[in-house]
Amino acid sequence: MRGxxxxxxxxxxxxxxxxxxxxxISSASADSTDIELVISIDETTTGAAWYDGGETLSISISVxxxxxxxxxxxxxxxxxxxxxxxxxxxELFSSLREHRVCLQQRRAIDIPAGQTRNLDTFDWDWQNxxxxxxxxxxxxxxxxxxxxMATYTESIQFQRSPxxxxxLVLQVNTAPPISGGLDYLSGExxxxxxxxxxxxxxxxxxDTDEGCMVTIQVNTIESSNPPSMTxxxxxxxxxxxxxxxxxxxxxVWDFTSEGEQLLSGQWSIEVATTGLxxxxxxxxxxxxxxxxxxxxxxxxxxxxxxxxxxxxxITDADNIQVKTELINSAATPAELQFNSSCLxxxxxxxxxxxxxxxSRLNDICETEFSELKIDPTSQYTLDQRMWTMNAENSCELxxxxxxxxxxxxxxxxxxxxxxNYDGGDSGPVCLASMQDTSLADFRVIELLTNNPDxxxxxxxxxxxxxxxxxxxxxxxxxxxxTFTLQRIGESQPHQIWNEQxxxxxxxxxxxxxxxxxxxxxxxxxxGQLNQGTWSLFIETTGTPRFTTQLAxxxxxxxxxxxxxxxxxxxxxxxxxxxxxxxxATPLSWMAEGxxxxxxxxxxxxxxxxxxxxxxxxxxxxxxENWKPLPNHRGAYWVEDSTSTSTACANWLSHIVVVEVLxxxxxxxxxxxxxxxxxxxxxxxxxxxxxxxxxxxxxSTGLLALIAGAVTQVEWxxxxxxxxxxxxxxxxxxxxxxxxxxxxxxxxxYIELHRGIHFRAxxxxxxxxxxxxxxxxxxxxxxxxxWRRKDGRKVRYYPAxxxxxxxxxxxxxxxxxxxxxxxxxxxxxxxxxxENEILNLSQKELSVKLExxxxxxxxxxxxxxxxxxxEKERVAMRYRYRLTDxxxxxxxxxxxxxxxxxx
Numbered sequence: 088m089r090g091x092x093x094x095x096x097x098x099x100x101x102x103x104x105x106x107x108x109x110x111x112i113s114s115a116s117a118d119s120t121d122i123e124l125v126i127s128i129d130e131t132t133t134g135a136a137w138y139d140g141g142e143t144l145s146i147s148i149s150v151x152x153x154x155x156x157x158x159x160x161x162x163x164x165x166x167x168x169x170x171x172x173x174x175x176x177x178e179l180f181s182s183l184r185e186h187r188v189c190l191q192q193r194r195a196i197d198i199p200a201g202q203t204r205n206l207d208t209f210d211w212d213w214q215n216x217x218x219x220x221x222x223x224x225x226x227x228x229x230x231x232x233x234x235x236m237a238t239y240t241e242s243i244q245f246q247r248s249p250x251x252x253x254x255l256v257l258q259v260n261t262a263p264p265i266s267g268g269l270d271y272l273s274g275e276x277x278x279x280x281x282x283x284x285x286x287x288x289x290x291x292x293x294d295t296d297e298g299c300m301v302t303i304q305v306n307t308i309e310s311s312n313p314p315s316m317t318x319x320x321x322x323x324x325x326x327x328x329x330x331x332x333x334x335x336x337x338x339v340w341d342f343t344s345e346g347e348q349l350l351s352g353q354w355s356i357e358v359a360t361t362g363l364x365x366x367x368x369x370x371x372x373x374x375x376x377x378x379x380x381x382x383x384x385x386x387x388x389x390x391x392x393x394x395x396x397x398x399x400x401i402t403d404a405d406n407i408q409v410k411t412e413l414i415n416s417a418a419t420p421a422e423l424q425f426n427s428s429c430l431x432x433x434x435x436x437x438x439x440x441x442x443x444x445x446s447r448l449n450d451i452c453e454t455e456f457s458e459l460k461i462d463p464t465s466q467y468t469l470d471q472r473m474w475t476m477n478a479e480n481s482c483e484l485x486x487x488x489x490x491x492x493x494x495x496x497x498x499x500x501x502x503x504x505x506x507n508y509d510g511g512d513s514g515p516v517c518l519a520s521m522q523d524t525s526l527a528d529f530r531v532i533e534l535l536t537n538n539p540d541x542x543x544x545x546x547x548x549x550x551x552x553x554x555x556x557x558x559x560x561x562x563x564x565x566x567x568x569t570f571t572l573q574r575i576g577e578s579q580p581h582q583i584w585n586e587q588x589x590x591x592x593x594x595x596x597x598x599x600x601x602x603x604x605x606x607x608x609x610x611x612x613x614g615q616l617n618q619g620t621w622s623l624f625i626e627t628t629g630t631p632r633f634t635t636q637l638a639x640x641x642x643x644x645x646x647x648x649x650x651x652x653x654x655x656x657x658x659x660x661x662x663x664x665x666x667x668x669x670x671a672t673p674l675s676w677m678a679e680g681x682x683x684x685x686x687x688x689x690x691x692x693x694x695x696x697x698x699x700x701x702x703x704x705x706x707x708x709x710x711e712n713w714k715p716l717p718n719h720r721g722a723y724w725v726e727d728s729t730s731t732s733t734a735c736a737n738w739l740s741h742i743v744v745v746e747v748l749x750x751x752x753x754x755x756x757x758x759x760x761x762x763x764x765x766x767x768x769x770x771x772x773x774x775x776x777x778x779x780x781x782x783x784x785x786s787t788g789l790l791a792l793i794a795g796a797v798t799q800v801e802w803x804x805x806x807x808x809x810x811x812x813x814x815x816x817x818x819x820x821x822x823x824x825x826x827x828x829x830x831x832x833x834x835x836y837i838e839l840h841r842g843i844h845f846r847a848x849x850x851x852x853x854x855x856x857x858x859x860x861x862x863x864x865x866x867x868x869x870x871x872x873w874r875r876k877d878g879r880k881v882r883y884y885p886a887x888x889x890x891x892x893x894x895x896x897x898x899x900x901x902x903x904x905x906x907x908x909x910x911x912x913x914x915x916x917x918x919x920x921e922n923e924i925l926n927l928s929q930k931e932l933s934v935k936l937e938x939x940x941x942x943x944x945x946x947x948x949x950x951x952x953x954x955x956x957e958k959e960r961v962a963m964r965y966r967y968r969l970t971d972x973x974x975x976x977x978x979x980x981x982x983x984x985x986x987x988x989x
Contacts, residue, residue, distance in 0.1 A: 121154025175224030223298025254287025260440030299362030482517035511940030529633035690734030721750030722835030749838030
């Protein structure tokens with residue numbers, strides 16, 4: 088009995104073992120690492136490296152037994168694997184379960200060693216269950232078999248179907264080969280700047296997703312390569328105004344395709360985008376494989392020193408240095424040999440594909456052998472130099488993106504550095520100022536006088552700028568013209584105002600040859616102005632600057648006797664509304680000379696003989712109680728006259744004296760003057776005196792002259808010069824008319840420039856120091872001029888100004904800028920730095936004044952036009968210094984110094 092029970096038990100155990108053994112084996116296979124997922128994805132239909140929305144993604148899913156024994160597995164046949172699809176932001180976009188119903192099923196299969204079993208296929212149309220299409224960019228596919236028994240991840244590139252945007256243009260600006268030839272050499276790259284431009288009449292929004300990228304495809308006549316994707320995007324979401332451009336960045340291509348070096352020959356490069364249909368630009372590049380250059384055992388690196396803002400943006404205030412280094416990252420020393428003194432060349436490429444700076448133009452290279460050894464894991468500074476963002480013509484470069492290409496020519500190694508420049512915007516002004524304006528004409532046309540000889544008298548005129556060649560004008564402000572109205576003889580303008588306003592400022596305007604610019608008609612009313620000749624000075628506000636002027640004589644109607652009123656009113660009504668056409672040529676000028684009375688067959692005529700010997704017949708004057716007198720010389724403001732007396736008809740020039748600027752009586756030296764007329768005015772002659780000279784006194788005079796030359800104080804130097812020259816006998820008073828003529832010039836000039844400084848007077852009249860000193864002494868003795876000490880300087884005033892006038896009430900020369908204005912500050916800063924070795928440049932002035940170079944350039948041009956500042960070219964830039972005329976202003980007590988304020 089006991090034996091039977093034992094046998095039954097053994098039978099039961101054996102049967103259980105037989106039934107449970109397969110389950111144990113199956114369980115062991117499920118935990119094995121020998122099961123692998125094999126995922127197969129169809130290639131793109133276009134041959135590109137990315138899939139587009141017009142094709143379906145087909146996936147084949149298999150499992151492989153990579154072990155040495157048969158593996159038995161179970162899986163769900165309705166959904167063999169879990170598939171998760173992630174977008175470029177690593178976010179879950181879709182899964183297999185969104186596209187298929189997964190049933191609760193199980194299936195067991197055996198996979199022999201080394202064999203593969205196909206489990207499923209899956210076709211995806213790039214959408215999720217909501218019908219949304221995944222964004223362009225990287226797409227990640229995660230496969231998971233039986234809760235981690237086997238996993239697999241695949242990344243692909245997807246681009247949505249391209250869209251059409253009308254009037255959007257792809258611009259590719261390619262720089263010439265860096266080597267300077269027509270072909271590219273081995274190791275050189277093609278540098279192109281890519282941008283999008285709106286060529287339409289409305290704004291454009293680039294309506295593509297963020298994954299849209301710029302592509303490049305290279306082809307020859309015989310073969311083509313598949314397109315490849317760059318790292319430049321399409322500017323998705325950006326809006327372009329009319330004519331605006333959107334820079335996408337720099338394309339650097341090294342003549343490789345899919346990592347392989349291309350053969351020599353001509354290649355056609357097509358640049359396009361993945362998301363914008365119809366946008367493509369093609370250019371050619373020829374690769375020439377020349378003599379092989381030695382392989383560089385070190386890497387090239389470039390850095391910029393001096394970025395003041397440390398923000399990656401270079402400004403005109405930054406002092407930049409370009410540092411080029413060779414880096415040896417190996418564990419052994421690197422040895423290099425050079426045969427030229429120029430180890431590095433640097434080129435700067437602008438967005439329009441131009442090489443705007445090239446170090447080879449200024450570097451002096453000589454044949455020179457040198458060796459270089461770089462220790463392991465260290466670097467060596469090969470070159471370090473200052474760098475400015477100025478072109479070869481010294482003008483500032485425009486703002487924008489620049490690619491700096493640094494090359495070691497003897498080894499053919501190159502690196503690039505991206506520069507974003509935000510400067511002072513003075514480049515357009517500088518370039519415009521360098522144009523040839525000799526073929527441009529800025530003039531007044533159609534000058535008309537309205538309602539002449541009435542209280543409503545006015546002038547109407549037009550202005551036109553004509554050009555025979557293309558002309559670029561930079562307009563810094565919204566107004567195009569500046570008018571200055573001033574009465575002849577007055578030192579200050581009556582009114583200064585702007586015209587032709589309402590335009591855009593800070594723009595460059597190109598005027599095609601022959602087109603010109605017409606400016607609107609303008610009207611000047613004279614009813615509220617004083618009697619006299621008025622000049623209107625007109626200048627453009629842009630660069631280059633153009634000026635013109637006109638003059639008009641205004642004589643208010645004279646009040647006649649009461650019995651003549653009715654007649655005058657009728658005449659006024661008759662002339663009211665009439666228009667008289669005038670010549671636009673300026674009518675007035677200053678004449679210097681002496682008067683002579685000449686008797687002709689029909690009478691007498693007063694003649695003004697100017698300093699050049701020209702004769703002008705006197706017609707009339709606008710000055711009460713004045714008339715020409717014999718033996719008188721002076722400076723007069725005159726204007727042309729069309730009417731004259733019969734006695735003066737033989738002279739071509741007839742004048743009306745508008746204002747006496749300065750006049751003096753001189754000794755009579757011409758016996759031909761009519762005695763009857765000459766007797767009207769007594770002649771005052773200046774007797775001559777010749778001092779006796781002895782050797783001792785001459786020696787004393789010489790010592791006084793030397794001492795006066797050494798000192799820098801004018802009020803000491805001038806008397807010393809005068810008496811020294813007198814004692815030496817170099818200056819003698821004479822009765823000849825030449826002395827009085829020169830003194831007449833001096834008086835007239837001082838009358839015109841009241842408060843003039845001695846040195847400025849010396850330069851203006853082109854006299855010697857001793858000659859001017861002598862004549863000033865005589866004029867002071869005759870009380871025709873007087874002087875006053877002003878610090879180290881001496882100023883001269885005419886006798887028409889009371890010598891007891893307080894300093895604060897004394898006039899200063901004209902064209903004195905406001906000391907607190909930017910022009911005044913420029914003059915003062917130039918004066919402070921006058922004795923330095925190098926004068927200040929425009930950029931240095933802008934830094935000290937804490938303003939833009941564009942504004943400083945504008946005011947420097949005005950100061951140059953006024954004769955207060957002059958420039959000289961030193962090296963690559965202009966430097967500015969004061970003129971003698973400016974020194975007059977700065978030494979005036981009415982012009983405070985910045986040093987005094989400090």
